[in-house]
Amino acid sequence: MHHQITSQRESSLFFKSSQSSASAEQVVNVLSGFFQLCPAQVKGWVETSRKGLTITLPFACSSRSDELEKRLSEVADKVELQQKVAFSGQPKRAHRSIRNLVAVASGKGGVGKSTSTVNLALALQAEGARVGILDADIYGPSIPIMLGNSQEHPTSSDNKHMQPLEAHGLVANSIGYLVSKDDAAIWRGPMASRALQQLLNETLWPELDYLLIDLPPGTGDIQLTLAQQIPVSGAVVVTTPQNIALADAQKAIAMFNKVNVPVLGVLENMSYHQCEKCGHKEYLFARDGGEHISSHNQVPLLGHIPLDIHIREYTDSGKALITERPDSPLSQAYGAAARQLALELYLHSLKAPQAIDISMQND
Numbered sequence: 001m002h003h004q005i006t007s008q009r010e011s012s013l014f015f016k017s018s019q020s021s022a023s024a025e026q027v028v029n030v031l032s033g034f035f036q037l038c039p040a041q042v043k044g045w046v047e048t049s050r051k052g053l054t055i056t057l058p059f060a061c062s063s064r065s066d067e068l069e070k071r072l073s074e075v076a077d078k079v080e081l082q083q084k085v086a087f088s089g090q091p092k093r094a095h096r097s098i099r100n101l102v103a104v105a106s107g108k109g110g111v112g113k114s115t116s117t118v119n120l121a122l123a124l125q126a127e128g129a130r131v132g133i134l135d136a137d138i139y140g141p142s143i144p145i146m147l148g149n150s151q152e153h154p155t156s157s158d159n160k161h162m163q164p165l166e167a168h169g170l171v172a173n174s175i176g177y178l179v180s181k182d183d184a185a186i187w188r189g190p191m192a193s194r195a196l197q198q199l200l201n202e203t204l205w206p207e208l209d210y211l212l213i214d215l216p217p218g219t220g221d222i223q224l225t226l227a228q229q230i231p232v233s234g235a236v237v238v239t240t241p242q243n244i245a246l247a248d249a250q251k252a253i254a255m256f257n258k259v260n261v262p263v264l265g266v267l268e269n270m271s272y273h274q275c276e277k278c279g280h281k282e283y284l285f286a287r288d289g290g291e292h293i294s295s296h297n298q299v300p301l302l303g304h305i306p307l308d309i310h311i312r313e314y315t316d317s318g319k320a321l322i323t324e325r326p327d328s329p330l331s332q333a334y335g336a337a338a339r340q341l342a343l344e345l346y347l348h349s350l351k352a353p354q355a356i357d358i359s360m361q362n363d
């Protein structure tokens, strides 16, 4: 089998097998079974040309390409597999260089929203995507610390636009790079949301597949304004499993429903602690809260992230757990949640067909 991986922007994988040539229909069936989608949802990914079949996967999932390649090789003679993340959101919105804007929110503070944002961003990157983070947590910007570059500042060559900062392969901007924590803390709502608009609009974002926006915790006026003002395609709600956090997560879901922002999923954080010595799982903040809230609202549960000292140590010291320890169960848990998020986002974009733009001809 011939196997070649090139850059994510290009075809990522080619293979040949000695079997007879595949029909597009067989390939569609394999894709549909592999991703558990109906054939109609995957049909548009397959293109036939004189050279053979080309499959374009429209969401980040490159860690699954070996497995998919194996399945396809059972029916395919020559297939080119590539990943090109689809555009979502209003076709006419600004920021066309950003294919998907996703808000990460929590009703309650301290549930691990920023930690989840950074690790989901790293996990999406590990799935072959170009990812950025906009820290919209104006009053408590923790992204600079979690990316390990809190002493840096964005540069500007025209005094109007900022170059985002780079860390661990991600790009990011945050009010934390620009003003001191104490200065931002006294800003009133309108000033805070103006600052956020500026961060989004005046940052020179490169071509990105996903921009994750770390919203301030809570569901007050500021969050509502932000949810309305930023043209996000969907939101992730982070919660811990205990009732007090779930009640606030429910308010966050209600807020997004109110402003017609689809909730792409709930991420349950600090689900349990597993003893390193005996493997026993302790459910410190109760159990199944994430399941209940997601089934009650009919939104997917993206995953359970354990309460783990390594998550705190890596994230709080600005190191990238997922890049440094890609095979750890923690990285795998974030990876599964990130792939599910990418898929949900794509499925939501299918509901607004005018927004889909898989090919992005001007690439």
Ligand SMILES: Nc1ncnc2c1ncn2[C@@H]1O[C@H](COP(=O)(O)OP(=O)(O)OP(=O)(O)O)[C@@H](O)[C@H]1O
Pocket: 106, 108, 109, 110, 111, 112, 113, 114, 115, 116, 137, 140, 142, 216, 217, 269, 270, 305, 306, 307, 308, 309, 311, 312, 313, 315, 316
């Ligand atoms: N799964 C986890 N395991 C261990 N520690 C965690 C986990 N998730 C978050 N933490 C830790 O909990 C603390 C709070 O996390 P974080 O700052 O991400 O919360 P937040 O919801 O963004 O807070 P805020 O409401 O202030 O914005 C941090 O020290 C972080 O390292």
